[in-house]
Amino acid sequence: MTTPNIAFIGAGNMAFSIIGGLVKQGVDPKKIWATNIDQSSLDKLEQEFQVNTTQDNHQAIAQADVVVLSVKPQIMKDVITDLSESLKAKNPLIISIAAGIKAETLQEWVGQPMAIVRCMPNTPALLQCGASGLYKTPEVSDAQAEAAEQLMNAVGITLWVKDEDGIDAVTAVSGSGPAYYFLFMEAMQQAGEALGLDSQTAKQLTLQTALGAAKMALESSDEPSELRRKVTSPGGTTEQAINTFQQGNLESLVKEAMKAASDRSKELSKILAQ
Ligand SMILES: NC(=O)C1=CN([C@@H]2O[C@H](COP(=O)(O)OP(=O)(O)OC[C@H]3O[C@@H](n4cnc5c(N)ncnc54)[C@H](O)[C@@H]3O)[C@@H](O)[C@H]2O)C=CC1
Numbered sequence: 380m381t382t383p384n385i386a387f388i389g390a391g392n393m394a395f396s397i398i399g400g401l402v403k404q405g406v407d408p409k410k411i412w413a414t415n416i417d418q419s420s421l422d423k424l425e426q427e428f429q430v431n432t433t434q435d436n437h438q439a440i441a442q443a444d445v446v447v448l449s450v451k452p453q454i455m456k457d458v459i460t461d462l463s464e465s466l467k468a469k470n471p472l473i474i475s476i477a478a479g480i481k482a483e484t485l486q487e488w489v490g491q492p493m494a495i496v497r498c499m500p501n502t503p504a505l506l507q508c509g510a511s512g513l514y515k516t517p518e519v520s521d522a523q524a525e526a527a528e529q530l531m532n533a534v535g536i537t538l539w540v541k542d543e544d545g546i547d548a549v550t551a552v553s554g555s556g557p558a559y560y561f562l563f564m565e566a567m568q569q570a571g572e573a574l575g576l577d578s579q580t581a582k583q584l585t586l587q588t589a590l591g592a593a594k595m596a597l598e599s600s601d602e603p604s605e606l607r608r609k610v611t612s613p614g615g616t617t618e619q620a621i622n623t624f625q626q627g628n629l630e631s632l633v634k635e636a637m638k639a640a641s642d643r644s645k646e647l648s649k650i651l652a653q
């Protein structure tokens with residue numbers, strides 16, 4: 380892909396994953412600028428990926444065709460207010476990865492309508508296995524939308540949502556989703572240990588099983604429910620485990636948990652817009 384100059388403002392965990400994915404995909408690290416108030420985070424990025432780094436957000440924006448806003452939602456207002464003049468002067472495509480901040484709010488903080496793509500990525504971007512949901516404002520040109528899509532395609536799959544509310548759902552599914560699977564892995568490893576396996580054996584079996592199940596679900600023409608059926612012999616062992624999960628209302632718990640994530644995204648939109 381022809382890479383634009385990209386500035387990551389607030390390059391912490393999530394930006395680290397995206398930058399790592401981009402560089403591993405062959406993007407020229409010299410096209411990437413990363414900023415942070417914390418010099419040790421910048422040193423790590425520079426050592427691992429040889430990208431340009433600076434503590435000066437204005438300097439990074441001055442180089443950029445695309446500005447990725449990747450600070451925590453709670454400090455976004457202060458950061459944008461400070462950068463408002465630089466953003467207006469450069470007029471880049473802005474990609475915000477912050478959970479729960481509406482494009483309209485970002486535009487208000489900049490002080491004028493801007494081309495904004497809201498992107499909800501996830502940390503497996505580091506391994507080019509990310510999943511991102513994208514939403515664009517009317518100010519985004521076709522070329523800019525394509526640039527945003529290409530950028531995030533370099534680190535995984537991208538799907539556009541038509542309504543901005545869709546980003547709340549994407550956040551609950553794939554943005555936060557890796558943490559749900561990690562929690563499940565932790566629980567399976569602990570349960571394996573409780574059944575007598577040593578910690579390393581329980582861990583390796585758990586992780587390889589997660590990988591194998593995800594690969595099968597992705598590559599098979601069968602739906603996950605059918606793949607599950609094929610593992611579950613009538614009167615066998617899996618049936619006992621599945622029955623136990625269902626008696627514990629796993630499905631409704633998952634629904635409730637993901638609604639809580641989506642509700643928090645909506646709630647943040649209201650709180651942070653003030
Ligand atoms: N971590 C995740 O899995 C995901 C995070 N997000 C979003 O990504 C954003 C960042 O999240 P994380 O990377 O987890 O947070 P983080 O805290 O690791 O990264 C933010 C970085 O911004 C730096 N920073 C603070 N003030 C700054 C300033 N004035 N100028 C420059 N840098 C500054 C901090 O030192 C920190 O390293 C959030 O808005 C979050 O909603 C979205 C999807 C997934």
Ligand SMILES: O=C(O)[C@@H]1CCC=N1
Nearest residue numbers: 477478550554555556
């Ligand atoms: O927990 C959060 O708020 C962020 C957004 C999605 C994943 N991490």
